[in-house]
Amino acid sequence: MFKTSSESFIKGAKLNIPNTTIYGFLLRRSAINASPIVARCHEEELSLSRLESESEIYAKAFRKLGVKEGEIVPLCLPPCNEAIVAFFALNRIGAVCTFVSAASSMDELKGYVRRFGSKLMVVSAAHAHELPSIIEECSLSRSVVITPEDSLGMVRDPGALTRAFLATSAPVPQHKRILSLTAFRSLGKNAVGNPDASEDKDRAAFIAYTSGTTGDPKAILLSNENIIAEVQSLKATLIQFGPRGNALQVVPFNYPYGFIVSTLFPMFVGRTASLTPMLTLSGVLDYLKMYRPYLTLAIPSFYSYMLNAPEFENADLSFLKYAISGGDKLDTVEKERINAFFRHHGSSCRINDGSGNGEGCGALTNTAALFRKYNYTSIGHVNYGVSVKFVDAEGRTVPMGKTGRFCFAGQNVMMEYYNAPRETAEVLYRDADGVTWFHTDTLGHMDADGWVYFDGRERRFFITFDASGSPYKVYCDHVQDVVKNSGLVEACAVVQTPDPVRCLLPKAYIRVAKGMDFNEAVNSIRAYCEKELQSYAAPVSYVAISDLPLTAAGKVDYRALERDAVSA
Numbered sequence: 001m002f003k004t005s006s007e008s009f010i011k012g013a014k015l016n017i018p019n020t021t022i023y024g025f026l027l028r029r030s031a032i033n034a035s036p037i038v039a040r041c042h043e044e045e046l047s048l049s050r051l052e053s054e055s056e057i058y059a060k061a062f063r064k065l066g067v068k069e070g071e072i073v074p075l076c077l078p079p080c081n082e083a084i085v086a087f088f089a090l091n092r093i094g095a096v097c098t099f100v101s102a103a104s105s106m107d108e109l110k111g112y113v114r115r116f117g118s119k120l121m122v123v124s125a126a127h128a129h130e131l132p133s134i135i136e137e138c139s140l141s142r143s144v145v146i147t148p149e150d151s152l153g154m155v156r157d158p159g160a161l162t163r164a165f166l167a168t169s170a171p172v173p174q175h176k177r178i179l180s181l182t183a184f185r186s187l188g189k190n191a192v193g194n195p196d197a198s199e200d201k202d203r204a205a206f207i208a209y210t211s212g213t214t215g216d217p218k219a220i221l222l223s224n225e226n227i228i229a230e231v232q233s234l235k236a237t238l239i240q241f242g243p244r245g246n247a248l249q250v251v252p253f254n255y256p257y258g259f260i261v262s263t264l265f266p267m268f269v270g271r272t273a274s275l276t277p278m279l280t281l282s283g284v285l286d287y288l289k290m291y292r293p294y295l296t297l298a299i300p301s302f303y304s305y306m307l308n309a310p311e312f313e314n315a316d317l318s319f320l321k322y323a324i325s326g327g328d329k330l331d332t333v334e335k336e337r338i339n340a341f342f343r344h345h346g347s348s349c350r351i352n353d354g355s356g357n358g359e360g361c362g363a364l365t366n367t368a369a370l371f372r373k374y375n376y377t378s379i380g381h382v383n384y385g386v387s388v389k390f391v392d393a394e395g396r397t398v399p400m401g402k403t404g405r406f407c408f409a410g411q412n413v414m415m416e417y418y419n420a421p422r423e424t425a426e427v428l429y430r431d432a433d434g435v436t437w438f439h440t441d442t443l444g445h446m447d448a449d450g451w452v453y454f455d456g457r458e459r460r461f462f463i464t465f466d467a468s469g470s471p472y473k474v475y476c477d478h479v480q481d482v483v484k485n486s487g488l489v490e491a492c493a494v495v496q497t498p499d500p501v502r503c504l505l506p507k508a509y510i511r512v513a514k515g516m517d518f519n520e521a522v523n524s525i526r527a528y529c530e531k532e533l534q535s536y537a538a539p540v541s542y543v544a545i546s547d548l549p550l551t552a553a554g555k556v557d558y559r560a561l562e563r564d565a566v567s568a
Contacts, residue, residue: 006399006400007389007397007398007399007400008389008390008397008398008399008400008401008402008404008445008446009387009388009389009390009397010382010386010387010388010389010446010450011387012382012383012384012385012386012387012388012409012410013384013385014385014411015229015232015233015384015385015410015411017201017225017228017229017232017411018201018228019199019200019201020199020201020224020228021091021092021094021197021199021200021201021203021205021224022088022091022205022224022227022228022264023055023088023091023092024199025224025228025231025268026088026267026268027052029268030048033268033269033270035048035244035267035270035271035272036048037272038051038084038267038272038273039051039081039084039263039267039272039273039274039275040081040246040272040273040274040275040291041079041080041081041151041152041275041277042152042155042158042159042161042162042165042275042277042290043152043155043156043157043158043159043162044081044151044152044154044155046081046084046085051084051085051088054085054089055085055088055089055092056089056092056188056195057089057185057188057189058085058086058088058089058184058185058188059089059090059092059093059188059195059196060187060188060189060191060193060195061089061184061185061187061188061191062089062090062093062095062120062188062195063093063191063195064187064188064191065120065141065142065187066119066120066141067090067093067095067119067120068095069093069094069095069197069203070094070095070096070203070204071095071096071118071119072095072096072097072098072116072117072118072207073090073095073096073097073098073118073120073121073122074098074099074100074109074112074113074116074118074121074122075087075097075098075099075100075121075122075123075253076099076100076101076102076104076109076112076121076122076123076124076127077099077102077122077123077124077146077253078102078124078277078278079249079252079253079258079263079275079276079277079279080146080151080275080277081151081275082146082150082151082181083099083146083253084263084273086122087099087206087259091205091224092195092196092197093195093196093197094197094198094200094203096204096205096206096207096221097205097206097207098112098116098206098207098208098219098254099208099252099253099254099259100112100254101252101254101552102124102126102252103552104127106127106130106133106134109121109123109127109130109134110134110137110138113134113138113139113140114138114139115219115419116207116418117139118139118140119139119140119141119142120140120141120142120143120144121134121140121143121144122143122144122145122146123143123144123145123146124145124146124147125145125146125147125148125168125169125170125171125172126168126170128145128147128170128171128172128173128178129170129173131143131145131173131175131178132173132175132178135175135177135178140177141177142177142178142179143177143178143179144178144179144180144181144184145172145173145178145179145180145181146181147169147170147172147180147181148165148166148167148168148169149166149169150181150182151165151277152165152166153166159290160286161278161283161286161287161290164278165277165278200224201223201224201225201228202223202224202225203223203224204221204222204223204415205222205223205224205226205227206221206222206227206259206260207219207220207221207222207418208220208222208254208255208256208259208260208358209254209255209358210358210359218417218420218423219417219418219419219420220256220358220359220414220417220418221414221415221416221417221418222256222361222414222415223415225411226361226411226412226413226414226415227260227264227361227412229361229385229410229411229412230256230260230261230265230360230361230362230363230412231260231264231265231268231269232385233363233383233384233385233386233410233412234261234265234269234363234383235265235268235269236383236384236385237366237368237381237383237384238366238368244270244271244272245271245272245293245294245295246271246272246274246291246292246293246294246295247262247265247266247271247272247273247274247293247294247295247296247297248262248274248276248287248288248291248293248295248296248297248298249262249263249273249274249275249276249297250262250276250279250296250297250298250299250302251297251298251299251327251553251554252552252553255327255358255362255553256356256358256361256362257297257299257326257327257356257358257362257363260361260362261297261326261356261361261362261363262297262298263275265297266295266297271294271295274287274290274291274293281301281302281305281309282309284302284305284306284309285306285309285311285312285315288315288317288320292319293319293320294319294320294321294322295321295322295323295324296320296322296323296324297324297326298323298324298325298326299325299326299327299328299553299554299555300325300327300328300329300330300334300554301328301550301554301555302325302554303323303325303330303334303338303351304334304338304491306338306341307337307338307341307490308490312345315345316345316346317342317345317346317347318345318346318347319347320342320347320349321347321348321349322349322352322368323338323342323347323349323350323351323352324351324352324354324366324368325351325352325353325354326353326354326355326356326362326363326366327553327554327555328554328555328556329379329454329477330351330353331480331481331484331485332376332377332481332484332485333484333485333487334484335351335353335376336376337490338351339351339376350374350376351376352366352367352368352380353366353367353376353378353379353380354366354367354368354379354380355379355380355442355452355454357408357438357440358414359413359414359427359438360386360408360410360412360413360414360438361412361414363383364382364383364386364388364408365379365380365381365382365383365388365452366379366380366381366383367379367380367381368380375451377453378451378452378453379444379452379453379454380451380452381450381451381452382450382452385410385411385412386408386409386410386412387408387409387410387435387437388406388407388408388409388446388452389404389407389408389437390402390403390404390405390406390407390444390445390446391404391405391407391439392404392405393405395429398445400445400446400447400448401445401446401447401448402445403443403444403445403455404443404444404445405439405440405441405442405443406440406442406443406444406452407437407438407439407440408437408438408440409435409436409437409438413428413436413437413438414438416428427439427440441457442454442456442457443455443456443457443475454477455475455477455478456475456476456477456478457477460475460476460477460558461473461474461475461476462474462476462496462504463503463504464499464502464503464504464505464506464536465501465502465503465536472534472536472537474496474504474506474536474537475537476494476495476496476506476558477494478537479494479506479508479529479533479537479538479539480492480493480494480508482528482529482532482533483508483510483525483529483539485532486524486525486528486529487513488512488513488516488521488524488525488528489510489511489512489513489521489525490511490512490513490514491510491511491545491547491548492508492509492510492511493508493509493548493556493558493561494506494507494508494509494539495507495509495558495561495562495565496562496565497540497541497565497566497568498565498566499540502536505539505540506537506538506539506540507539507540507541507542507543507565508525508539508541508542508543509542509543509545509548509561509564510522510525510542510543510544510545511544511545511546511547511548512544518544522542525542526538543564543568548561549561
């Protein structure tokens with residue numbers, strides 16, 4: 001796909017997308033690719049035949065409760081087989097599914113219902129007690145509660161994780177507008193007729209959310225074609241994975257990387273999406289032991305946790321063959337440490353870094369794209385079917401090797417930010433050839449072999465002044481990379497801190513390497529930064545931390561560190 005050019009531009013091939021739904025696409029591909037077991041939640045298996053029959057029951061029940069084509073139905077559920085069935089059921093009737101965070105507060109759930117004008121919502125038992133208040137204050141006509149017993153109550157020999165999940169159950173409130181899953185399914189079983197809407201690839205199918213570190217998460221409206229294109233693109237890119245085996249889902253379903261990339265993609269290419277409803281960082285090893293996954297699609301904090309967790313000291317990871325990281329940046333020092341960790345624990349795999357945007361369904365580049373080739377300094381080659389260019393402030397394509405704003409186009413580009421025309425117009429641009437480009441806030445460059453490199457985020461910079469009063473831009477991601485490359489720290493985050501003379505200055509939060517004295521390490525880091533950075537970009541202070549704070553999406557919470565830097 002890549003051709004040598006003097007400009008930082010790659011034109012992706014057009015994908016052949018049938019005029020169908022995501023559900024219709026799964027059925028068409030199933031004879032070729034799908035595993036007999038498409039998903040697994042702890043010991044409970046979801047077969048393809050069960051998915052087909054159960055989604056029909058759910059679809060008829062949704063129809064019976066008045067859900068119409070184009071309506072948005074929020075699902076506030078942990079990753080479980082019932083959540084997958086509900087998604088496909090809504091897709092069958094032409095409704096729009098949106099997974100909202102399972103950790104949402106009652107006010108947040110009310111906000112989703114009001115935002116989308118939803119008449120029906122599906123929630124887990126953890127939120128069942130909140131439903132009467134939500135129903136009273138919002139437009140909900142009905143709500144369905146799915147309990148852990150619905151998911152795992154029939155397991156004959158439950159393990160410790162399953163028993164812990166079952167212990168989180170709660171009774172379904174007695175309310176005329178609240179249905180148990182049993183009552184909901186009864187509606188579907190007693191309904192007649194075909195619930196399926198007409199097949200239309202252009203119809204809206206899914207609302208996911210951004211996971212950036214600034215502002216409120218945006219609602220990303222995706223069509224059937226967007227999601228099918230993403231799956232097709234990943235399949236064509238990651239051809240060496242082959243069929244069968246468990247793929248571990250780590251990221252929550254409300255993010256495209258969690259549901260589309262980590263769950264739907266394995267289902268469509270013959271792997272079993274292995275779900276993690278009880279996942280915390282301290283429970284990572286428990287899920288690895290349970291599923292023994294061949295493939296993990298995770299975030300940097302997932303892999304970084306392994307490096308220092310005492311429970312991993314004697315862990316056997318020989319079953320792990322492919323480890324993909326996305327959702328946030330992994331620096332070269334961390335990649336080398338993770339690869340050494342894998343080797344020490346019996347795995348031949350190497351960390352494959354990738355990048356993507358929710359607005360492009362989650363994945364755009366990956367270092368696993370080329371079989372038997374590896375470049376740990378890059379975020380990979382562009383996925384099949386995706387067009388990419390790097391542009392300057394005026395929107396002109398920059399020369400090869402020069403830093404520019406990362407832009408992409410393809411059939412996986414979102415329809416819009418839901419009900420936000422101004423925000424949509426700020427990021428989607430149609431060129432003279434009629435191609436719609438999404439302009440990210442990511443800065444990067446491309447080399448002559450088509451490898452893409454991450455240089456930071458446009459929003460992760462600030463302007464400072466030197467001793468003479470001249471202004472300069474400081475890119476925080478670049479500074480923290482330099483600090484990490486000193487070889488003296490295991491974790492680092494750089495943010496801005498106020499200064500009465502220079503306005504803003506860089507401040508580093510670090511965890512020094514094991515066995516090192518903090519003050520001695522800082523002195524050496526300062527000397528290293530003096531050689532590698534301009535004087536205005538070198539951190540003025542260093543703060544010791546045990547762990548970097550994380551957002552709900554598992555990314556470094558720079559806002560929390562910025563607040564700390566202001567208050568210190």
